Amino acid sequence: MSPILDVKNLYKNYGATAVLHDINVSIEEGDFLVLVGPSGCGKSTLLNCIAGLEPISGGDLFIGGQNMTNVSPKDRDIAMVFQSYALYPTMTVAKNITFGMKVRGVDPATQEAKLKHVAAQLQIEQLLHRKPGQLSGGQRQRVAMGRALVRDPKLFLFDEPLSNLDAKLRVEMRTEIKALHQKLGASMVYVTHDQIEAMTLATKIVVMKGGVIQQIGSPAEIYNRPANLFVADFMGSPAMNLIPAKARRNGNGTKIEIARKDGEPIVLTDTRNTDLPEDVIMGVRPEDIADPARLTSEHAQIAECLIEIVEPAGADTYAVMQLGGKHVTARLHAETSAKAGAQQSLAFDLGKVSYFEPETGQRLN
Template identity: 55%
Template sequence: MASLHISNVRKAYGATEILKNINIDVTHGDFLVLVGPSGCGKSTLLSLIAGLDTISGGEIRIDSDRVNDLHPSERDIAMVFQSYALYPNMTVGQNISFGLEMRKVPKAEREKAVADAARLLQIDHLINRRPGQLSGGQRQRVAMGRALVRNPKIFLFDEPLSNLDAKLRVDMRTEIKKLHQRLGATIVYVTHDQIEAMTLATRIAVMKGGVIQQFGTPAEIYNTPANTFVATFMGSPSMNLIPATLNTKGGKLFITMGEDAAAVRLELPEEQASAVFSHAGRKVIAGLRPEAIGVESSRNTHALRDVEVTMQVMEPTGPDVLAVIEMGGMEVAARLSADIPHAAGERCKLRVDLSKLVIFDAQTEQRIA
């Protein structure tokens, strides 16, 4: 395993900039996920790390070695592609060992490496089958096995689960996480699926338009998004963004959320108030995750506020209910208890946990608290 350092990396095709001053540092054993919408530059960045494309500026280091000008074969990386890229006329064992054979690794050593990888990925019983006889999940395991036997410094995954059905994606996600925990390997993983990003990563880089919007742990990305794009892209359902104003009364700071006639006015807890007191009198955007609405209990009892709402749409999921409610004249999403005693169309009170409130500047859309 190795560390990866990306410093001021740019990629341009003529006058079109695809990546703009990318800076990322990951340490030994990190699982970095590059996530963002289609066209944000995440696969391009992976190609630059792999050496499949040349950078226009900046520097990439693996450990202390500058790899900008190294051929892919000299970077000691292994890549798992979305399309599996298996040889159809070869068996599973031959596909896994092919790279080792090209490197003139002795036969006994190759066979041991293949057997170990197949056992780890639980495909040892498939070793003599060909790719056409395998399911999508099994093919992906073979592709992972081919990377695994190389014992590289860094594993690169390019949307490896996007061709699988929903249940198989969940199963393979678990297998990849187990593999990372067993190997302690450094992994860079590209996906557009924010659930994959949250569940797999130790570090996430959220990208948009060739720019990293935020780099941090899954908890940091989810709980303290840097801007409204990150807030809405990460999380399902996404964070509610509610137009609001901050104002003072009697030395206390209040936030007024929603439309004028039905607006909800709530006193901010002391810690939130102190962080944004200088913004009093200004328009802001209030961010609330769905699970911060309809809270039944919390360690932050000082931050709980009762709010009048109207239940509009209720979608039971089993463990909870996803609801669309009217709050402050706005439609917002809430994640409620499965046994909530209210029905669609009913007016009721729900508790909002303001310790989970995130406040963004209305003009720049950057988080201020």
């Protein structure tokens, strides 16, 4: 069975400036693909190429097994939800949702049935008589989604649909979009610069930087096994700690030496990775540096660390220290005894550690 979306060797240039470089990505029917990266990385340009709003400079693009490289947007069987909602201000919600069907000549009875069904799904039945100016941002976004849903397309495209909403409403709408995807089983491509949105919504994530794909994988793969330093630093909140260290082979394991601001280096023994170069960047998530009683992994190793800053955060407390010349964050429990300016025993889970080559930034293990 063909992928619902298959992008092959896609390039996009604006004159002499290349903005997308050899993009290869595919998704199966029912996947939720999220394109994520910082501003200017090319994710929205790639979405526009998929939609047909931007011509591509090289490569091929297939939707539902059909080559759509040079096909008009209206003939690609897609529906798009924009950041700006793009609603007609003089039309009611009902007319905004059904307008596309009316233009395509769908009979009124079918229009009404689809309108009722989608309005119930999005819980906007009471808004159908209003105009966009009378709606909140979240309500407008639901209407924009409703207009896409009545199309029943092969592929839904979302261009940063939540970026105009406040933080609380973003979380609520994120949950609604996730529930909607699970209910419909629809195929979706979603652009965001918010890595939390990417992690919570996606079945597959594409991390981009400078028009180049850095890594493709499930949220768990991206989080636990970042392909390079950029992905490690970009995906996760707080970000992965990236600590310069020395790796020295020792018997059946490797001694990992990490410089401390206040004395002799910390020495940890990694029995899983025995073929590391001497200079490495050790990547460890904040939750994998924890109170010894909380971290029960068989690969846990305890070290004394000087805590510089303690940040209570409700269910957790974050402790910041200097290791390898970098600020390193540990995620401790709310009742931790850690105090700023004091030494604290912390457990490092060597079973979860990533190693990167300092010069290239590529993953080693």
